[in-house]
Amino acid sequence: MLAGLALVLTACGTPASPAAPTATPTSRPYAGPLWVAPDPALHLEDDPGAAGRVVTCDQPVLGGSVAEPFSIGGEVRESPDAALREARDEGQWSGYDDDGMREVRREPDRALYTYESGGRVLQAVVVRHGRVLPGRGAGADGIAWWVESSARCDVVEYRDGLAESYGSEVWTDAAGHRISSQVVTSSTSDGDCLADGTRVLYLGNGDEGRRAYLRNTADYPKNVGEPFQADVPLPADAVDSGYRHGEERLWFAPDRRRAYVGGPDRVELWPLETEVLGCA
Known part of the structure; x- marks a missing residue:
């Protein structure tokens, strides 16, 4: 699903030298907060939270959030990358092309991952370094990495065939x-x-x-x-x-x-x- 390169071709007159490939433009980096207060009109599992502010969708944004301390099913991890993979494996967030997700911002207690295609952010995940209830895999200090909010665009907004x-x-x-x-x-x-x-x-x-x-x-x-x-x-x-x-x-x-x-x-x-x- 990585965006392809567009080739510029000329069809008339003297053959021209091949133009340099042009990369698909990327979206402007998100500079907003990585945590926002829950929307009182939504159930938490339907509230994309801060991740919902990162994506650029034509259709309504899909996603959900988890409150601190982490207490839902699944395990927590010692790094944000591992926490992202664990959450996906446990079905705690729905997205596409995991290999295309990239960490684009890191703060002391949060990391932001996004997937871009066609110059738009189609999915985003905020991973939290925060408190965890006992029995969920955290160390002695009760602190670990876990997915706090996630958002994605409707599947019809992705590339043809996905x-x-x-x-x-x-x-x-x-x-x-x-x-x-x-x-x-x-x-x-x-x-x-x-x-x-x-x-x-x-x-x-x-x-x-x-x-x-x-x-x-x-x-x-x-x-x-x-x-x-x-x-x-x-x-x-x-x-x-x-x-x-x-x-x-x-x-x-x-x-x-x-x-x-x-x-x-x-x-x-x-x-x-x-x-x-x-x-x-």
């Missing part, structure tokens, strides 16, 4: 602009959790709730109100969502209990999930 490599299918509007995965996304199971080939369309997220629609429902008849249908005419009252995935278009029934995926003449009927699917 979302798909993580199993997330990116939808766009009619003009080809990517839609946030927090608004609409879909995925096809590789058999690790759901039955192999099961495809699920997700609408919405967070406090507004998330609706899911299933394709290939034969393995989950109790989780939907009706079976999937592979080839039906598009109903006259279907509501166009405006969303696209390649050649696929998406409509909904007026009551939102059905999704229609396909073309304007023939579509697949994906029923609404009525009982939440989960891994065994």
Whole structure:
């Protein structure tokens, strides 16, 4: 995911000497505080804290924070680098391309790591050297390094193909602009959790709730109100969502209990999930 170099080419007249590669410009270094007071309107696990001020996202920032003293699951470490790796391994923060994370600022009790692409900071992590509750791996003084706040942009803001490599299918509007995965996304199971080939369309997220629609429902008849249908005419009252995935278009029934995926003449009927699917 490291940003590539752009080559300047000339196509007319006398061949010119190759221009020197131009590096993608980097963002202005963050000079703000590495700790900010929690947002009272958010749960701490949904509050990106100081890390949220570092990233430059088009979509709403995703992230969370941990209060001192450190008391959540997982271990703490003796260095900020090790603490960053431990937190990722324990699933305490979600990001992409760990090898691309770089320490860009160090203070006595905090370190800032960022990942940049295309001249923007897409993810940031603040690692804290602070108090730890007993039993979490700190030394005798009860002080160690641990992730205090983390933030990242929506997966659709990263390079082409990254979302798909993580199993997330990116939808766009009619003009080809990517839609946030927090608004609409879909995925096809590789058999690790759901039955192999099961495809699920997700609408919405967070406090507004998330609706899911299933394709290939034969393995989950109790989780939907009706079976999937592979080839039906598009109903006259279907509501166009405006969303696209390649050649696929998406409509909904007026009551939102059905999704229609396909073309304007023939579509697949994906029923609404009525009982939440989960891994065994």
